[in-house]
Amino acid sequence: MNYNWDKFNYKSFYRHKDQYNYVINMLDYTGTANHVYVKDITSNLTETIYQHLNSFLLEDRHKVKFIIQHGLESDPCIVNGDWIFAVLHNIADSVQDLTPEQITFETGNWNINKVYSSWLQKNTKYKNPINVIGAFELIRLYAPKLWDYQNKAGLNVDLDYRTDFTPKVKPYVFTTLNRAPHMHRLELFIKLKELNLLDKGMCSFNEVKSDALSRELTQEELNMLPITLDVDLDKTSPFDHIYGETMPQAFSYMEQKEYNTVPNKFLNFFENSYFTLVTETKIGIPSVDDIYCESLDCEGICWPTFDWHRNKSGETGLECLRCHTVKDKPEWMEIYDEKFITEKTWRNMLNGHPMIWIGTRYTAKMLQHLGFKTFNTLWDESYDEIRNPLDRFNVVTSLVNKLCQKTDEEWLEIQEKAIPILEHNQNKMRQLDEVIKVTKNMTHNGEIIWKTS
Numbered sequence: 425m426n427y428n429w430d431k432f433n434y435k436s437f438y439r440h441k442d443q444y445n446y447v448i449n450m451l452d453y454t455g456t457a458n459h460v461y462v463k464d465i466t467s468n469l470t471e472t473i474y475q476h477l478n479s480f481l482l483e484d485r486h487k488v489k490f491i492i493q494h495g496l497e498s499d500p501c502i503v504n505g506d507w508i509f510a511v512l513h514n515i516a517d518s519v520q521d522l523t524p525e526q527i528t529f530e531t532g533n534w535n536i537n538k539v540y541s542s543w544l545q546k547n548t549k550y551k552n553p554i555n556v557i558g559a560f561e562l563i564r565l566y567a568p569k570l571w572d573y574q575n576k577a578g579l580n581v582d583l584d585y586r587t588d589f590t591p592k593v594k595p596y597v598f599t600t601l602n603r604a605p606h607m608h609r610l611e612l613f614i615k616l617k618e619l620n621l622l623d624k625g626m627c628s629f630n631e632v633k634s635d636a637l638s639r640e641l642t643q644e645e646l647n648m649l650p651i652t653l654d655v656d657l658d659k660t661s662p663f664d665h666i667y668g669e670t671m672p673q674a675f676s677y678m679e680q681k682e683y684n685t686v687p688n689k690f691l692n693f694f695e696n697s698y699f700t701l702v703t704e705t706k707i708g709i710p711s712v713d714d715i716y717c718e719s720l721d722c723e724g725i726c727w728p729t730f731d732w733h734r735n736k737s738g739e740t741g742l743e744c745l746r747c748h749t750v751k752d753k754p755e756w757m758e759i760y761d762e763k764f765i766t767e768k769t770w771r772n773m774l775n776g777h778p779m780i781w782i783g784t785r786y787t788a789k790m791l792q793h794l795g796f797k798t799f800n801t802l803w804d805e806s807y808d809e810i811r812n813p814l815d816r817f818n819v820v821t822s823l824v825n826k827l828c829q830k831t832d833e834e835w836l837e838i839q840e841k842a843i844p845i846l847e848h849n850q851n852k853m854r855q856l857d858e859v860i861k862v863t864k865n866m867t868h869n870g871e872i873i874w875k876t877s
Contacts, residue, residue, distance in 0.1 A: 541870025
């Protein structure tokens with residue numbers, strides 16, 4: 425058979441149905457210097473979408489889906505003072521043969537549907553919505569069925585994890601491992617020191633800054649840091665140790681390894697402490713310079729209050745966690761609501777270690793919603809409901825202090841009671857064959873339709 429190759433559309437001939445889904449990594453356009461305020465990416469992103477869409481026949485263009493991925497982070501993406509939603513809607517309006525329904529924005533913020541719903545209420549000119557998804561992308565680091573990592577020889581690598589949950593007396597009450605010196609992590613160091621709990625836990629604070637939530641660290645406190653546990657700072661950096669040795673699957677370190685199974689470098693912590701105090705990356709305060717207090721002689725940070733949570737003076741805005749004064753917040757922050765769960769949680773789920781969270785509000789509630797079991801039958805998890813991040817933090821550390829007073833006999837009983845929870849969570853992690861995502865159909869007007877396990 426003779427073809428007129430000048431007219432034959434070979435791209436359409438060879439195109440597989442998966443090629444209708446075109447994934448765009450947001451960081452390729454925004455860079456990594458600032459995760460929130462980014463340069464105007466409209467022109468470059470429009471050109472990418474236009475060129476890909478026009479590589480299809482006209483009758484096939486409605487099948488093309490564009491997935492804009494920002495799933496490894498939960499930070500807002502703010503362009504010219506507005507959410508990324510405005511950019512994506514403008515692209516949908518300007519590119520011929522493209523509709524908003526063909527665009528999906530995927531982020532690590534599992535509450536993004538609420539943010540987007542609030543944004544649409546303020547921007548009523550956009551009648552047809554795009555799709556937004558909150559993806560728990562970091563779960564793949566500790567979900568064995570999602571593993572596709574290869575070693576130096578190009579062979580698939582397995583993951584070692586703890587399976588023996590037999591109750592026993594342990595030398596430490598808790599573990600808390602802290603690398604990046606976020607303010608809430610330095611606040612934890614202050615509080616553990618004040619409560620004389622540093623010796624009760626396997627505690628690391630690998631990197632040091634002087635800023636905490638409630639105050640600055642004293643020179644005496646700074647002299648106590650870093651606390652590194654198994655990290656030898658004379659030989660490596662905390663980053664290279666954690667991601668090169670203990671969690672090589674997170675970056676490109678796996679390609680340097682010769683082993684067939686990633687060793688469980690965290691096993692010592694699980695076996696020698698009763699629970700992990702997880703200090704998640706986020707606690708509900710955006711990572712921007714706007715959050716710093718401007719009051720004289722105060723260098724505190726502020727959190728965004730809302731109409732449903734006014735400060736002590738009845739005001740809304742950015743309330744300082746130290747002096748409680750309120751300043752105006754940027755317009756985009758009126759609908760800010762950031763929720764994030766990282767690999768720190770998923771690691772403990774797979775390894776069967778109980779947790780208490782210093783993180784964003786409703787962390788435990790969301791995990792229950794996803795079918796995991798949290799630890800409200802072992803201790804009080806009402807801290808998960810508290811809006812103010814410093815108040816929530818203080819309730820958590822009070823709980824830790826209370827648990828540190830328990831006897832060995834009480835801990836043996838708690839461990840026995842925890843076994844069904846740990847087994848349930850581990851089995852769920854082992855069975856996951858796709859990344860969990862929060863989509864519009866799990867919400868009503870942006871609000872999660874909650875279910876608990």
